[in-house]
Amino acid sequence: MKVNVRSAFEGQAVAAVKEILSSMGVEDADIRTEIPDNHDLAIPCFTFSKKAGMPPKELAEAIRSGITQSGLISSASALNGYLNFDIKWEDLAKETLESIIEKGSEYGAAPKSGLRVNVEHTSTNPTGPIHVGRARNPIIGDTLARCLKRCGHDVSTEYYVNDVGKQVVILTWGVNNISTALETGEERDKTDHRLVAYYRAANAMMESDSVVSEQISKMLRRFEAGDADVIRNVRKTAEAMLDGLKITLDGINVTLDRYTWESDFIADGSAAKVVSDLKSSKYASQTEDGSWNLDLKEFGIQGKNTRFTFTRSDGTTLYTTRDLAYHIDKFSRSDRAIDVLGEDQKLGSKQLCSALEILGCDRAPEAMFYSFVSLPEGKMSTRKGVVVYLDDLIDEAVGRAREEVLSRRSDLPKEKVDEIAAAVGIGAVRFNIIRVQPEKQLVFKWDEALSFDGNSGPYLQYVHARACSMLKRAGGYSQDADPSKLTDEYEVKLIKILSKFGSVLTSAGEMRRVHLLPAYGHELASAFNQFYAAVPVISSGSSRDARLTLVECSKTVLANVLDCLGIEALEEM
């Protein structure tokens, strides 16, 4: 296994500096590295200039004069107290291109780790269609899962279906008792859109009609008491709703490996086991009314949030209590559990982790929080009907993409136009959501969400299509990774970017910094476009094969990036 050229280069540069400092009598210097714009590596000398008893500028110059061209170091220079290093270009270029050709769609991937990683995402309440307020969840979760797979792990994704509690009971009551077909205000024939009208109507009736309110309460009490008929009934409704949600998710290339039902943890007794275990802990106490809670003061939870109630006075469990049973179950199936959650779950997640600790569990889930997407006029609400549905966003995106395709490609058959429009529209939506770091609050605006140029999904797709087109037009060529033929500044820049993909993937996956991926994709695509504009490829004589190889490699890496983003790499558009 070849060591990554870049890290080997860095190691050599640091070792060289260390050796020279040592000869000057300076030991244990604090040597830091960074990657500047005009060189491959820089070491600031400020950190150890005091130790060396020399101003940084002079020190850098003194060290530089001692560095010889060796290993992967092709040159070193000193400027403003910095030591700048350049890598032996031929080695980096050759290794990078040959590696991409050899590994193809596996380029950048880490070797198999054997680690089972569970990513729980989406998990929206089955009371209505997915709206864009929560659309970050499936997109973040799915992108993260795709990255982690390439990081070598056995990844499984799952949706925790909330089929317990008042909200789904209200919905079920509505479906069972409102006999007239409801005007949903839309033509979309999908269960989630059909059923949400009953949810809204039932909520309104419950507020204005005490008879309805009493019926719903009664149904809820029967549910809590374990009435099999009610539980089955509610689950049936949730399943119907979920059928619609799955279609939406499928539409943005998100599929989940598993759906886990909350009610199962009541049925199999594991929630009750959690309750009895918690009751015996020293942090547990019972109030006069009979409910049980944990005092989490010692767990860094401050203010008046220290009490976490885990049973009602009638002994029934609460959401977080069942979530404890769920996490214990997840831990038995995975080595690492990641929860993608809305920011409103922060306190609950903290309470969950503390309670797990109290239960003697030596593991905690890794929570990834995102801020909700809001509308310019405020927060979205399914109950109030103040929403933009993800289905509508996708339809609009695909519709606008179709217009774009038609305006530039009159030669394509209708099916091809539709296919491209779908891929472009979905690419625009996914890219736009994932490009921003999750905790940033986002206000939804149609024109921003549907951008097709600049830093966008279609921009990357366009470059992929462009590369495909060039290769097709070129006909045959033989692979040639001879770096002496690729010395143009645009070629050099492009290859350096290609060589970084593995480390970007690691940060995006292991560190859960998924927004680095679209940034990298844009950097790569932009460098390709500059190369394309400045350097002739097909009619370039003796460099033709090498340049076509570079086009092929760029296409491969871009396809890998797009795959991580869940965006289709189009052959033409």
Added chain:
RNA sequence: GGGCAGGUGGCCUAGUCUGGAUAUGGCGGCAGCCUCCUAAGCUGCAGGCCGGGGGUUCGAAUCCCCUCCUGCUCGCCA
């Protein structure tokens, strides 16, 4: 009131964890570029006291303290 996030050109955004040399890109604006491979592209220009104030440091968008604005949260809801 407490806790947790976010605040970077007109708008959106990277960098903050791990402090460094002229703060990353995009949108929009202005000016150019298709008789070479897809112009969903490329090139150039204008636009910034990194919310504000202190502090630490040779050096702060980045670390510490204070403060302001925005969001989330503080059910025997889920």
